[in-house]
Amino acid sequence: MTGLTVVTGAAGYLGRRIVARLLAETGDRLLLTVRGEPAGLETSLRRELGATHQDRITVVPVDLLDPAPFRAVDPSPVTRVVHVAARTEFTVPLPVARAVNVAGTRKVAEFAARCPGLRRLLVLSTLYSAGERTGEVTERAHDGAAGFANHYEWSKYEAERLLTGYAGLPLSVARPATVVADDAPGAVSRHNAFHNTLKLYFYGLLSLVPGDPDTRLYLADADFTARGAVRLADPDTPAGIYHLAPSPAETVSLGTLIQDVFDVFETDPGFRRRRVLRPRFCDRDSFRDLVTAARGLSASPLAAALDSVAPFAAQLFLPKRFDNRRLAAAWPSRPPVRVRELAAVACAELVRTRWGRSGVSRMEKIA
Helix, strand or coil, X not given: CCCEEEEECCCCHHHHHHHHHHHHHCCCEEEEEECCCHHHHHHHHHXXXXXXXXXXXXXXXXXXXXXXXXXXXXXXXXXXXXXXXXXXXXXXXXXXXXXXXXHHHHHHHHHHHCCCCCCEEEEECCHHHHCCCCEEECCCCCCXXXXXXXXXXXXXXXXXXXXXXXXXXXXXXXXXXXEEECCCCCCCCCCCHHHHHHHHHHCCXXXXXXXXXXXXXXXEEHHHHHHHHHHHHCCCCCCEXXXXXXXXXXXXXXXXXXXXXXHHHCCCHHHHHHCCCCCEEECHHHHHHHHHHHHCCCCCHHHHXXXXXXXXXXXXXCCEEECCHHHHHXXXXXXXXXXXXXXXXXXXXXXXXXXXXXXXXXXXXXX
16 A cells, blocks of 8 residues: 655655665655755755655655744645654754754654644654663663763653544554664765774874774664665564664674774775874763863863864763564664674775865875
8 A cells, every 4th residue: 555655854865875775765746844945955855865756755844943833734635644754963062953853853843733634653763762871772762860971871761752632543663773884885875973083083183083993883874774674664573773774782882883994994004004093992981071171271272182082982882782583573684793703894985085075185295
C-alpha cells in the first residue's frame, strides 16, 4: 500500500539520504519540507533524486520557528511523518535548541496527531539524549537524572520526553550514532565535531586528549543511518525506541582510535615534517582547568581549539554501553558497522583532501 510521507529537514545532510532511500524502497509520494524559499532547494533536490521520481515529490516551505508551520499542509492524505529537522551542533545555544529541537518537535507531533490516516511518526533523536548517564543504556525512555553535558543533549532528551504526551501516535524514536562518513568506503562531505577535532590534532593545535582511553565510541556512516531510519519508518516495524547504532561489540575504544588516527596521519609527508607528537590523555578536572586557563588568554589559538572540543568532551569521560537488541530484531538484515575501519578510512579521506580543501595548506608550505 502506498501513501504520502512527510519528511522534515529534507534538504539536510541526513534528510536528503533518507528521501533517496524512501524513493528507492517505497512507492509513497513524498512531501518534503524545507526552511525558507523552496525554489532553489527544490531544483537541487530534484536534480539529485533523478528524473524517475519527479512526479512523486512535492517541496513546501516549513519553518519550525513559525507558530503554525504546517498550516498549508493538508493532513488528510498523510500516512507517515519522518522528522529529521534539527540543530545538531554540540555548541547550539539554549534558546535555539529549545525553539528548534524541543518546540519544533512538539509542532511536528501536533501536526501528526491531526493526520487521520497516520501509520507511523518517526523522530530522529541521538544516542546522547542519554546525557551524562553511564553504564548500560537501553532502548527505553530516559529519566534525565544524570544531567547533560550541553544544550544539544538536553534538547534531544526533552523532545523525546514531550513525545510521551502523545500516547495515541504510532511513534518510533531513532537514536543515531555519531555520523563520521557518508558511506562505508569513507567518503566525507560534511564535517562535524569529530572531523574538526581530528584537524586540530593533524595541525598540532591540540596536544591533549580529554577522556578515558577505554571509552567506547559509537560511530556510523550516513548510508547506514538513512537505511535504518527508513526501516524504522515502515509501519510494519514495531513502534518504539531504537538505538540506530553499531552494537557494543562493533565499537572502538578512544585509545585505539587515537592510535589509528595518528598511524594514518604519519603516512602523510607534510605531517611527518611537522614532527607532531602523539597527544596525551588527561582527566576531566585537568581538562576543565586547562579550558578555564586558556579562556583567560586574549585571542589564544589554544582557547579556540579547546572551546571547539569542550562541549562534547565530557562524554569521553562517561563510558556507556548502548544496547541495540531491539534494532537487531527489527532490522535483521542490518549491515555490520566496522567502526574501527570506518574511522580510519574517513580519517585517510580527511588527510587526502585536507578537510575538503583538496590541496596542501599554506600552513604546510610554510612548515
